[in-house]
Amino acid sequence: xxxxxxxxxxxxxxxxxxxxxxxxxxxxxxxxxxxxxxxxxxxxxxxxxxxxxxxxxxxxxxxxxxxxxxxxxxxxxxxxxxxxxxxxxxxxxxxxxxxxxxxxxxxxxxxxxxxxxxxxxxxxxxxxxxxxxxxxxxxxxxxxxxxxxxxxxxxxxxxxxxxxxxxxxxxxxxxxxxxxxxxxxxxxxxxxxxxxxxxxxxxxxxxxxxxxxxxxxxxxxxxxxxxxxxxxxxxxxxxxxxxxxxxxxxxxxxxxxxxxxxxxxxxxxxxxxxxxxxxxxxxxxxxxxxxx
Amino acid sequence: xxxxxxxxxxxxxxxxxxxxxxxxxxxxxxxxxxxxxxxxxxxxxxxxxxxxxxxxxxxxxxxxxxxxxxxxxxxxxxxxxxxxxxxxxxxxxxxxxxxxxxxxxxxxxxxxxxxxxxxxxxxxxxxxxxxxxxxxxxxxxxxxxxxxxxxxxxxxxxxxxxxxxxxxxxxxxxxxxxxxxxxxxxxxxxxxxxxxxxxxxxxxxxxxxxxxxxxxxxxxxxxxxxxxxxxxxxxxxxxxxxxxxxxxxxxxxxxxxxxxxxxxxxxxxxxxxxxxxxxxxxxxxxxxxxxxxxxxxxxxxxxxxxxxxxxxxxxxxxxx
Numbered sequence: 001x002x003x004x005x006x007x008x009x010x011x012x013x014x015x016x017x018x019x020x021x022x023x024x025x026x027x028x029x030x031x032x033x034x035x036x037x038x039x040x041x042x043x044x045x046x047x048x049x050x051x052x053x054x055x056x057x058x059x060x061x062x063x064x065x066x067x068x069x070x071x072x073x074x075x076x077x078x079x080x081x082x083x084x085x086x087x088x089x090x091x092x093x094x095x096x097x098x099x100x101x102x103x104x105x106x107x108x109x110x111x112x113x114x115x116x117x118x119x120x121x122x123x124x125x126x127x128x129x130x131x132x133x134x135x136x137x138x139x140x141x142x143x144x145x146x147x148x149x150x151x152x153x154x155x156x157x158x159x160x161x162x163x164x165x166x167x168x169x170x171x172x173x174x175x176x177x178x179x180x181x182x183x184x185x186x187x188x189x190x191x192x193x194x195x196x197x198x199x200x201x202x203x204x205x206x207x208x209x210x211x212x213x214x215x216x217x218x219x220x221x222x223x224x225x226x227x228x229x230x231x232x233x234x235x236x237x238x239x240x241x242x243x244x245x246x247x248x249x250x251x252x253x254x255x256x257x258x259x260x261x262x263x264x265x266x267x268x269x270x271x272x273x274x275x276x277x278x279x280x281x282x283x284x285x286x287x288x289x290x291x292x
Numbered sequence: 293x294x295x296x297x298x299x300x301x302x303x304x305x306x307x308x309x310x311x312x313x314x315x316x317x318x319x320x321x322x323x324x325x326x327x328x329x330x331x332x333x334x335x336x337x338x339x340x341x342x343x344x345x346x347x348x349x350x351x352x353x354x355x356x357x358x359x360x361x362x363x364x365x366x367x368x369x370x371x372x373x374x375x376x377x378x379x380x381x382x383x384x385x386x387x388x389x390x391x392x393x394x395x396x397x398x399x400x401x402x403x404x405x406x407x408x409x410x411x412x413x414x415x416x417x418x419x420x421x422x423x424x425x426x427x428x429x430x431x432x433x434x435x436x437x438x439x440x441x442x443x444x445x446x447x448x449x450x451x452x453x454x455x456x457x458x459x460x461x462x463x464x465x466x467x468x469x470x471x472x473x474x475x476x477x478x479x480x481x482x483x484x485x486x487x488x489x490x491x492x493x494x495x496x497x498x499x500x501x502x503x504x505x506x507x508x509x510x511x512x513x514x515x516x517x518x519x520x521x522x523x524x525x526x527x528x529x530x531x532x533x534x535x536x537x538x539x540x541x542x543x544x545x546x547x548x549x550x551x552x553x554x555x556x557x558x559x560x561x562x563x564x565x566x567x568x569x570x571x572x573x574x575x576x577x578x579x580x581x582x583x584x585x586x587x588x589x590x591x592x593x594x595x596x597x598x599x600x601x602x603x604x605x606x607x608x609x610x611x612x
Contacts, residue, residue, distance in 0.1 A: 012514060016411050023405070024424040027482050030443045031427075033450040037442065048448040048456065096332035099325040106318040111329070118340040120596045124585025125565065126572045127346025130360070131339060147339045150332060180324035209432035212547050216573065227434040231551070234438045256448070263438045270430050278426060 037260035038062070045256045060254055061261035070229060071265055078226035082207040085145040089203045090196070092149040093158055098184050100155075101162035119152045125216075132217055143217035144210060144225070151206075154199050161195045162188060198280050205277065208270065230266045234259060350586045354579035363579075370583035380567065380584065386473075387563040390544045393477050399537055401485045403530060406492035407518055425486025436483055437551035440475070441466065466552075469560040476549060491533070492526060499525035532608050539599035542592050564588045 032052040037045055041056030049055050065071055099105055100112060123131070128147070137143035165188065173183045189196065211227040218224055224232075237259050309317065319326060345360075350370055352363040374380050405425070412418040428436060443449050446464035456462055465471045503521050512520065546565040553561035562570075564584060572581030 009514065013411070013413075016408050017414075017417065020405075020408055020412065020421050024421050027428060027486065028424050029450065030439045030482075034439050034442050045448055048453045050448070051450050051453055092332055092335060095328045099328050102325060105322055105325055111333075114341075115336065118336060118344075121344065121589055121593050123340060123343030124347065124582065124589050125568050126578050126582040126585055127343035127349070128339070129573055130346055130349075130578065131343045135338065146335070149335045149339075180322075180328070184328075205430060209434075211432060211434050212550065215550075216569075227432050230438065231434045234441065238441065259438070260442055263435055263442070267431055267435050270435075271427070274427060274430055277430060278423065 034260045034263055037257055038264045040257055042254050042257055061257035064254065064258060065261055065265055073222065074226040074229040077223060078208060081141055081144055081210065081225055082204055085207045086200060086203045088145050088149055089151070090200055093155045093199065096150055097155050097158035098162055098188065101159045103163065115152060129216055138217055139220050139223065141223065144213050148213065154202060158195060158199060161192055165191055201277055201280050226266055230262060233262050347582060347586050349579045350583040352579055370580050373580065374583050382559060383562045383564055383567045386560055387542060387544055390473055390476055390563060391541050393473065394480060394544060395537060397477050398480050398484065399534065401481055402488035403492055403526065405485055406489040406496060407522060409489065409493060410496050410522065411514065428483040429487035433547045433551045436479065440479055440552070466554060467556045469557045472557040472561045476552060480545065480548065492529060495526055495529045496522060528608065531606065532603065535599045535603045539596040541595050542588060
């Protein structure tokens with residue numbers, strides 16, 4: 001240890017600390033820039049004076065967004081989609097994982113083979129789209145829920161977890177006359193709370209961030225989730241600023257700040273939930289590392 | 293007691309039964325477990341297996357009125373058109389190019405990040421760095437893409453502001469095809485490197501501390517510890533994840549690329565999945581793009597199986 005306290009060691013340490021600091025700074029700068037713009041007056045933004053600190057501090061953009069009201073619809077839609085989809089996904093994942101975790105179940109190998117097969121050969125977009133259309137889910141929230149009811153990776157994580165729980169627990173309950181549903185609900189699930197919570201969070205984040213399925217299956221603007229509404233807003237503002245002529249100036253007033261504040265408003269729920277998620281996600285990713 | 297897991301073994305080891313008798317017996321004995329599987333398998337059948345059959349329209353002239361089954365067979369016609377189409381060849385080239393650069397840059401980055409984070413002794417600083425680099429992972433590509441549009445804005449984004457203050461010319465990044473693929477790679481690096489480092493950090497924390505102590509007594513310096521203790525400890529994880537990455541080589545990030553691309557950069561930005569969406573769903577050329585999807589799926593399957601075989605050859609846990 002004596003040698004490692006040398007000047008060279010210290011210098012290297014400083015460089016490593018600095019290097020990581022720079023990486024973290026670069027990773028976070030886009031966010032700082034966007035936040036700074038959202039709180040800035042329009043003129044300094046257009047002159048290119050706003051970098052990571054607001055110039056000409058102003059709440060106007062947020063006021064316009066909150067009064068405008070589009071975001072309430074977006075939040076509401078995404079909230080409802082996230083809650084219902086996560087509920088369906090958790091129930092389906094548990095129902096699939098538990099029986100498959102019972103190694104004595106006849107036919108289990110065939111079923112597992114089928115599941116692995118659909119994992120290596122996932123349906124390609126067009127037949128998948130045509131199927132969703134045939135089932136009649138187009139333009140309903142069901143199209144964002146049922147076709148995604150089980151994430152196979154999550155299901156296998158849960159299956160491995162159930163499989164690792166001691167057999168004796170199940171056996172004693174069965175001797176006491178419980179059926180498999182009771183065993184699952186009263187014994188297995190209470191023992192699996194941490195993994196269930198982690199999987200719930202995985203699903204919640206995926207559902208909240210859901211974008212492509214809505215692009216494929218939903219045309220009705222009133223049913224779109226937050227991500228699609230945000231994208232449409234950004235694109236129309238982008239287009240408006242690019243094609244603007246001088247006399248459009250009135251209409252475009254505040255567009256740059258508005259763009260930035262829309263992004264921030266859309267990001268807030270995740271950023272608020274992040275400290276909570278961070279803890280469970282890290283546990284979850286470690287669970288996922290256990291081979292299925 | 294017929295349903296008991298305990299008594300099941302006696303039933304099996306007892307008399308010989310005919311296949312069907314055994315089948316019915318099993319079905320009844322384990323009825324609750326099979327009942328649980330009904331809904332999940334209805335899901336798999338409708339949304340995972342049925343669409344596999346839908347792939348046959350790659351060999352048909354799909355007509356809406358006649359449906360998948362009634363449409364006329366055309367053999368490999370769509371595949372011929374596809375591989376004669378310069379647009380599709382360009383799409384293939386873009387896909388392979390993005391996949392390759394993603395592999396080269398985004399694979400090693402989290403390993404390096406994890407090695408460096410591991411060198412931090414100051415706990416608060418360590419937690420700070422980790423917290424900051426994990427955040428972007430939780431935001432959707434829509435949000436991150438919008439942020440990139442703002443940051444790279446030609447007139448007044450921070451990147452061009454800095455360029456201007458250094459006396460360089462401002463660049464319209466999202467309108468120049470040459471910038472598209474670098475933007476994809478760099479934005480993946482910034483968004484996902486931190487998150488991807490978690491698995492390596494977790495593995496590092498399982499390395500036996502006595503190995504480090506022994507190496508320090510032998511006079512190893514920081515880089516020697518990294519080279520001869522930490523990296524060998526990570527070797528299994530690195531190889532496993534590398535093989536996995538090879539298996540999913542063609543999954544270049546549909547959502548990310550779809551969000552970042554626009555018509556001006558399509559010549560470098562169009563990849564197989566976005567091509568299928570644009571031509572297939574938007575222009576309703578279902579049969580033609582199903583051929584592209586089938587090609588993509590088969591190549592993907594071969595890669596995954598090869599990767600799995602390779603993993604098992606190396607005595608690693610396979611993909612499955």
